[in-house]
Amino acid sequence: MSSPALLPVSSRRLAALSPSSPVSFYPHHRATLRLSEKFILLLILSAFITLCFGAIFFLPDSSKHRRFDLGLQDVLIPHVEQGRPAGRDGSAGLQGGGVMVHGGGEEHRHRHRDEEEQLRKMIRADHERALEEAKEKLKKSKDQIRAEIQTEKNRVIQDMKKREGKQLPVVPIPKLVGINNGDPGDPDTRQKQEKIKEMMKHAWDNYRQYAWGHNELKPLSRKGHTTNIFGNSQLGATIVDALDTLYIMGLFDEFRDGKEWIEKNLDFSVNAEVSVFEVNIRFIGGLLAAYYLSGEEAVIMCGPRNERAFLQSLALFIWSSSTFPVYWGILFMRRSGVGRNWGWASAGSSILSEFGTLHLEFVHLSYLTGDPIYYKKVLHIRKLLQKMDRPNGLYPNYLNPRTGRWGQHHTSVGGLGDSFYEYLLKAWLVSDKTDTEARKMYDDAMQAIEKHLIRKSNTGLTFIGEWKNGHLERKMGHLTCFAGGMFALGADGSPDDKAGHYLQLGAEIAHTCHQSYDRTVLKLGPEAFKFDGGTEAVALRQNEKYYILRPEVIETYWYMWRFTHDPKYRQWGWEAAQAIDKYCRVIGGFSGVKDVYSSSPTYDDVQQSFFLAETLKYLYLLFSSDDLLPLDYWVFNTEAHPLPVLRSMNTTLSGNVALQ
Numbered sequence: 001m002s003s004p005a006l007l008p009v010s011s012r013r014l015a016a017l018s019p020s021s022p023v024s025f026y027p028h029h030r031a032t033l034r035l036s037e038k039f040i041l042l043l044i045l046s047a048f049i050t051l052c053f054g055a056i057f058f059l060p061d062s063s064k065h066r067r068f069d070l071g072l073q074d075v076l077i078p079h080v081e082q083g084r085p086a087g088r089d090g091s092a093g094l095q096g097g098g099v100m101v102h103g104g105g106e107e108h109r110h111r112h113r114d115e116e117e118q119l120r121k122m123i124r125a126d127h128e129r130a131l132e133e134a135k136e137k138l139k140k141s142k143d144q145i146r147a148e149i150q151t152e153k154n155r156v157i158q159d160m161k162k163r164e165g166k167q168l169p170v171v172p173i174p175k176l177v178g179i180n181n182g183d184p185g186d187p188d189t190r191q192k193q194e195k196i197k198e199m200m201k202h203a204w205d206n207y208r209q210y211a212w213g214h215n216e217l218k219p220l221s222r223k224g225h226t227t228n229i230f231g232n233s234q235l236g237a238t239i240v241d242a243l244d245t246l247y248i249m250g251l252f253d254e255f256r257d258g259k260e261w262i263e264k265n266l267d268f269s270v271n272a273e274v275s276v277f278e279v280n281i282r283f284i285g286g287l288l289a290a291y292y293l294s295g296e297e298a299v300i301m302c303g304p305r306n307e308r309a310f311l312q313s314l315a316l317f318i319w320s321s322s323t324f325p326v327y328w329g330i331l332f333m334r335r336s337g338v339g340r341n342w343g344w345a346s347a348g349s350s351i352l353s354e355f356g357t358l359h360l361e362f363v364h365l366s367y368l369t370g371d372p373i374y375y376k377k378v379l380h381i382r383k384l385l386q387k388m389d390r391p392n393g394l395y396p397n398y399l400n401p402r403t404g405r406w407g408q409h410h411t412s413v414g415g416l417g418d419s420f421y422e423y424l425l426k427a428w429l430v431s432d433k434t435d436t437e438a439r440k441m442y443d444d445a446m447q448a449i450e451k452h453l454i455r456k457s458n459t460g461l462t463f464i465g466e467w468k469n470g471h472l473e474r475k476m477g478h479l480t481c482f483a484g485g486m487f488a489l490g491a492d493g494s495p496d497d498k499a500g501h502y503l504q505l506g507a508e509i510a511h512t513c514h515q516s517y518d519r520t521v522l523k524l525g526p527e528a529f530k531f532d533g534g535t536e537a538v539a540l541r542q543n544e545k546y547y548i549l550r551p552e553v554i555e556t557y558w559y560m561w562r563f564t565h566d567p568k569y570r571q572w573g574w575e576a577a578q579a580i581d582k583y584c585r586v587i588g589g590f591s592g593v594k595d596v597y598s599s600s601p602t603y604d605d606v607q608q609s610f611f612l613a614e615t616l617k618y619l620y621l622l623f624s625s626d627d628l629l630p631l632d633y634w635v636f637n638t639e640a641h642p643l644p645v646l647r648s649m650n651t652t653l654s655g656n657v658a659l660q
Contacts, residue, residue, distance in 0.1 A: 174644040175633065179293055180250075182621075182628025192574055193623040197249050199581060199590075200616045203607060204246065204254055206589035207238050213265060214238075217607040219589030225606055230279075231272030236261060241282045242612035243299070244289040244641055248628070249620055259290075259299055277354040281419075281639040282609065284361045288368075289641035349398035349407035355381055356420030359427045359438075360637045367646060382437070393448030394467055395420065411467040413449060414480035419638040421445055422482070425490045430635045432647045433493065443495055446487075446502075454505075457531045461515060462508035465531075474531040476512070481525070482552040484509030485559030489631070503563060510560050512537060513553045514572050520596040523579040525553055539597070548592035548604065549584060551614035551640065558622045562631060573622045580615075614640040 184190050211217040214224025215237035230237055239258045246255040268283075290299045358381070362374035384404075385395070391409055397416035398407030411417060424445065427438035453464050453472065464480050466473045488506035491499040515537040517525040524547040526539035539545045554573055561569040583601065584590045590611060593601040617640050621628060634642040 174646055176644055177633040178627050178630045182624035184623055184625050189623050193620060196577060196616060196620045200249055203589050203612055204242060210588060216609050217589050218605045219586050219591050219607045220603055220605040222588045229275040231274050233270040233272035236266060237282055238609040238612060240286040241609040243286055244293055245612055245617045247293045259296060262299060277357060280358055280361055281637055285637040285639050285641035288361060288364050288643060292644055349400045352395055352397045352417050352420045357423050357638055359423045360430055360643055363430060364643055392452055394452060409469050413464050413483050414477035418479055418482060422486055422638055425486060426635050430645055432645055457536045459536055461512045461536055463512055463531050475528055477528045478525050478550050479552055481513035482555050484556035488559045488563045506560060510556045513556060521599050522583045522596045523575060524596045526596050545595045545597055547596050549590060549608050549611040549615055551618055554615060554618045558618045561622055562626060570622060573619060577619050
C-alpha cells in the first residue's frame with residue numbers, strides 16, 4: 001500500500017459507506033485522474049520496470065564464472081580426491097591420503113560448480129549470522145559489552161596457560177654455517193666494520209630510550225612513530241626487524257633485551273589493519289632468522305604467553321577466507337578472513353610484489369611447524385601465474401583477484417614488482433637448487449625484462465626502465481637498484497652459459513646506481529632518477545629527491561663484492577656509510593633527508609626499521625669476511641633476514657618428517 005501514499009491527499013480518502021446516505025463525510029472519488037497524478041504513476045511504473053531490467057543486467061555473467069572456475073578457483077582452492085595415495089610432487093601430499101586436483105576435465109567441472117554453490121551458500125550464511133550477531137550486540141549496554149570482552153580475554157589467557165611448555169615439533173635443523181665471527185683480517189677493514197657496529201648501537205640505543213615498543217622512532221622528536229602499514233598498533237617492528245642484525249654484530253645484550261620484549265609483549269591479536277607483505281617480510285622473516293641464528297625457541301614462539309596468538313596470526317596471512325581465493329594486501333588482524341586491497345592499486349587489485357613475496361618465509365614455516373598448508377598456499381600462486389598469458393612475456397604489477405585478469409599493464413623491476421622476481425630465484429636457492437620450476441620462471445622473466453626494459457643511456461649507463469601500456473619510461477627507482485645483486489646471485493645456473501653475461505649486467509647496474517649517488521651533493525641516492533635527453537641518473541622532480549635510509553644500492557655492492565672481490569664495491573659502500581653518518585645522523589638516531597641535492601637538507605624525522613634490518617646489516621657484511629653467512633648456506637629474504645638453505649629438500653617436502 002505504499003504507492004497510494006504518493007498520491008494527493010484528496011484522492012486518498014475513502015468513498016462514502018452507503019450510496020444512499022444523504023450526506024457523505026468523504027468527498028466523492030473522481031472517475032479520472034489529473035494529469036499530474038498520471039505523470040506520478042508513470043514515474044512509479046518506469047522505476048519499477050527499470051529496477052526489474054537492471055537486476056537482470058547486473059546479474060553475474062555466467063561465462064565469467066566459468067573462466068573463474070577454471071582459473072583462480074582451480075589454482076588457489078585445490079580440490080581433494082580421497083583414497084588416492086599422497087604424492088611427492090606439488091600436486092599431492094595432503095594429509096589423509098588426498099591429492100590436489102587442478103582442473104581435471106569435464107568430469108570434474110560439474111562437481112566444481114556444486115562445490116562453488118555450496119561455498120556461496122556458506123558465505124551467505126556467514127554474512128547473515130554476522131548481521132544477526134551485530135544486531136544483538138547493538139541491543140546491549142556498554143557495560144555488558146565490556147563484560148563480554150573481559151570474559152573473552154580471560155578465556156584466551158586460560159587457553160594460553162594450558163599451552164605453556166609446548167614446543168615446536170622436533171625437526172632436523174639445517175646445517176648452520178657462518179653464524180659468528182666474520183673478522184675481515186686487515187685492520188683498516190676491521191675499523192670500518194666497527195664503525196658500522198657503532199652506527200647500529202646509536203640507532204638501537206635511541207630507539208630503546210625514546211620509542212621502545214613502538215614500530216619506529218622519530219629521532220628529532222624523540223618519540224615513537226608508526227605508519228599505515230602497521231595500522232595503529234604498537235608491534236615493536238624495529239625490535240623484530242633488528243634482532244638478527246644485533247646477533248650478527250655480536251651485540252648480545254641488546255639482542256636479549258629485544259628477545260625479552262618479544263616474549264612479554266609481542267601480540268598479533270591486536271585490533272589493527274596491517275600490510276600482509278610488510279608483516280611477512282619484517283615480522284615472520286625477522287623472527288625466523290632470529291630463531292635460526294640464536295636457537296632461542298622463545299623468539300619464534302613469541303613466548304608461551306603469546307604462542308596461540310602468534311600461530312593464529314600466521315594463518316591470517318594466507319587468504320584466511322578459505323571460501324574465496326583472494327589475496328588481500330591488508331588484513332584485520334583480530335578477525336580471520338577480513339581484509340581488503342589498497343584502494344590506489346588499479347581498482348583494488350592485488351600487487352605482484354606482495355602476493356609474490358611469501359615463498360621463503362612460508363616454506364620455512366611448513367618446515368618448522370610440520371604443517372604443509374603454508375607451502376601449498378604459496379605454490380598455488382605460482383600455478384596461477386603459470387597459467388596466465390603475459391603481455392610480451394612480462395608480468396604486470398596488478399592482478400584483479402575477482403576476475404583473475406591483469407589490471408593496468410604496468411611492469412617494473414622496482415616498486416610493485418621487485419621482490420616477486422627476487423623470490424623466484426631464491427625459491428630455487430632455498431630448495432638447494434632443486435625447485436627447477438621456480439628457476440625457469442625466473443629465467444623466462446629475466447629474458448623478457450632484458451628485451452623490453454633494460455637499455456643503455458647516451459653515455460653508456462645501463463638502466464632498467466618501466467613498461468607502461470606499451471611504452472618504456474626511461475626512469476629507474478632506488479628500489480630497482482637491488483637488481484644488480486639479483487643478477488649476480490642468479491648468474492650461476494643461467495641457461496645457455498650466460499653466467500658471465502649476468503654477472504657483467506649486475507656490475508653495470510651497480511655502476512649506474514653508484515652514479516645516482518655520486519651525482520648528488522650529499523653523495524646519497526635519490527628515490528628515482530631519469531635518463532631523458534642530457535639528464536642521466538639524476539632526479540628531476542622534487543618528490544623524487546629524497547633519501548629515506550634505503551638499502552638497495554648497498555645490497556648490490558655487497559653481492560658484487562662477494563662474487564668478484566673487486567675493491568671498488570667496498571670503497572663505494574664506505575662512501576655511502578660516511579654520507580649516512582654525516583648527513584642522516586642526528587642526536588636521537590638516524591633520519592631520512594628530503595633533498596639529496598641540497599647542501600643543507602631538511603629531515604623527514606623517521607628512522608625506518610629497515611635501516612637497522614637491511615642497510616646497516618649489508619654494510620656490516622660488506623666489511624666482513626665471506627665466512628660470515630656464506631651464500632652457499634644462507635638465503636636472505638627481501639628484508640635481509642637470513643634463512644638457511646634446506647639442503648637435499650625437494651621443495652614439495654620438508655626436513656620435517658610430518659611432511660614426508
